[in-house]
Amino acid sequence: MANLLILGAGYGGIAAAKALEKAGQPFTLINKHEYHYFTTLLHEPAGGRNKFEEYSVPLRDVLRQPTSEIVKARVTELKPQGNTIVTDRGELAYDYLVIALGNAPEYFGIPGMQEHALVLRSLDTARQLHEHIEKTFAAWQEDHDDTRLCIVVGGAGLTGIELCGELADWMPELAAQYALPLEKIQLINLEAAPTILPMLEEDLRAEALRVLESKGVQLRTGTAIVKVNRNQVELKTRETIDAQTIIWTGGVRANPLIEQAGFEVDPKGRAKVNEFCQSVDFANVFVIGDSAWFTGADGKPLPPTGQAAEQMGDAVAQNITAQLQSYPMRPFRYNNLGTLASLGAEVGVGSVKGVRTKGVSAALMKEGSKAKYLWHLGGLRMISQKRGQFKRKG
Numbered sequence: 562m563a564n565l566l567i568l569g570a571g572y573g574g575i576a577a578a579k580a581l582e583k584a585g586q587p588f589t590l591i592n593k594h595e596y597h598y599f600t601t602l603l604h605e606p607a608g609g610r611n612k613f614e615e616y617s618v619p620l621r622d623v624l625r626q627p628t629s630e631i632v633k634a635r636v637t638e639l640k641p642q643g644n645t646i647v648t649d650r651g652e653l654a655y656d657y658l659v660i661a662l663g664n665a666p667e668y669f670g671i672p673g674m675q676e677h678a679l680v681l682r683s684l685d686t687a688r689q690l691h692e693h694i695e696k697t698f699a700a701w702q703e704d705h706d707d708t709r710l711c712i713v714v715g716g717a718g719l720t721g722i723e724l725c726g727e728l729a730d731w732m733p734e735l736a737a738q739y740a741l742p743l744e745k746i747q748l749i750n751l752e753a754a755p756t757i758l759p760m761l762e763e764d765l766r767a768e769a770l771r772v773l774e775s776k777g778v779q780l781r782t783g784t785a786i787v788k789v790n791r792n793q794v795e796l797k798t799r800e801t802i803d804a805q806t807i808i809w810t811g812g813v814r815a816n817p818l819i820e821q822a823g824f825e826v827d828p829k830g831r832a833k834v835n836e837f838c839q840s841v842d843f844a845n846v847f848v849i850g851d852s853a854w855f856t857g858a859d860g861k862p863l864p865p866t867g868q869a870a871e872q873m874g875d876a877v878a879q880n881i882t883a884q885l886q887s888y889p890m891r892p893f894r895y896n897n898l899g900t901l902a903s904l905g906a907e908v909g910v911g912s913v914k915g916v917r918t919k920g921v922s923a924a925l926m927k928e929g930s931k932a933k934y935l936w937h938l939g940g941l942r943m944i945s946q947k948r949g950q951f952k953r954k955g
């Protein structure tokens with residue numbers, strides 16, 4: 562029996578594991594937590610929309626077959642030359658490896674960013690961010706220091722924009738809760754590029770801008786952050802902004818373990834894979850999701866999205882099964898289903914399967930896509946288990 566290891570239980574790893582389970586193929590899934598969390602929705606609990614517990618599911622509730630082994634461990638090194646990996650619980654050998662270790666923040670060498678900025682990349686960092694804002698705002702009554710009420714978000718990609726929408730909804734609640742002057746609260750988004758959400762068409766971007774501005778978000782495009790100090794950002798324009806909450810959503814790169822292991826990588830540190838999502842360096846290693854450098858049919862590398870990771874997970878499960886059963890592997894074809902950006906709980910913008918949507922209908926579509934994902938993870942059982950996700954925090 563081939564020894565098959567999957568590293569990481571994000572969107573890609575969990576999709577590969579589910580598909581292998583369905584194919585009756587035993588595997589060991591190694592993950593640093595005993596749960597899978599919904600990375601692309603972390604802005605929701607960070608902004609207080611729902612409880613944090615509603616954004617994760619125990620791995621055992623998703624992978625229910627006795628042949629699926631789950632090991633809680635942190636991967637610390639990849640040794641593809643010797644077909645082993647190292648974890649904080651020891652070294653493990655494999656015949657086939659699926660690397661689905663996700664991403665790390667891209668700081669672009671901006672001085673002080675890593676030291677002073679919060680990030681939104683896991684349940685833990687989302688909780689940290691939420692608690693930091695609440696604590697900082699709550700203390701305003703003690704010293705009336707207005708920098709406590711200033712939040713700066715760096716980056717207007719999906720993470721930054723969706724987070725701003727959520728935080729904007731939360732501000733009136735926080736103001737009422739801690740008797741704060743709402744007019745003194747500042748939520749500023751700084752984006753280096755000329756536009757926000759470059760993946761959307763111009764009129765949808767304009768709609769996102771209109772909605773966020775109506776919620777009080779100050780959006781400044783063409784404004785690069787060049788340095789971060791404690792409670793202060795410095796801009797390329799030589800201006801400074803004092804803020805006790807600085808959040809970085811300026812981009813991602815591959816998990817650094819990939820580059821350290823000697824794979825051929827792109828400038829984002831992603832391992833080069835062929836049309837089967839198989840490493841070009843090691844034939845028994847498949848790399849998926851944000852850690853993979855896969856060139857699509859248009860000749861461009863796939864962006865690091867949850868939907869690409871999920872589709873790659875399914876594809877490698879089929880390709881490994883093909884290898885084990887000695888039939889040909891099939892090239893992976895990415896099917897871009899589109900993008901939906903929420904702008905707070907009630908509205909959004911986006912385009913799905915060519916259908917453009919905005920306002921409440923976009924928010925409803927987003928809720929629908931969440932339910933569909935839960936269905937995919939565990940059928941109706943999972944949807945009813947998580948139905949509290951649609952209730953407001955209380």
Ligand code: NAD
Nearest residue numbers: 601716717718719720751752753754785786811812864865
């Ligand atoms: P991103 O790379 O898409 O956006 C980062 C933004 O930060 C860019 O617009 C960039 O110009 C800006 N930036 C970089 N340096 C800057 C600087 N010095 N000052 C100011 N701005 C700066 O990153 P992201 O939003 O974290 O998204 C990462 C990936 O994850 C993307 O592929 C995205 O589509 C995906 N994602 C998907 C969802 C979803 O499906 N709902 C949610 C979040 C992220």
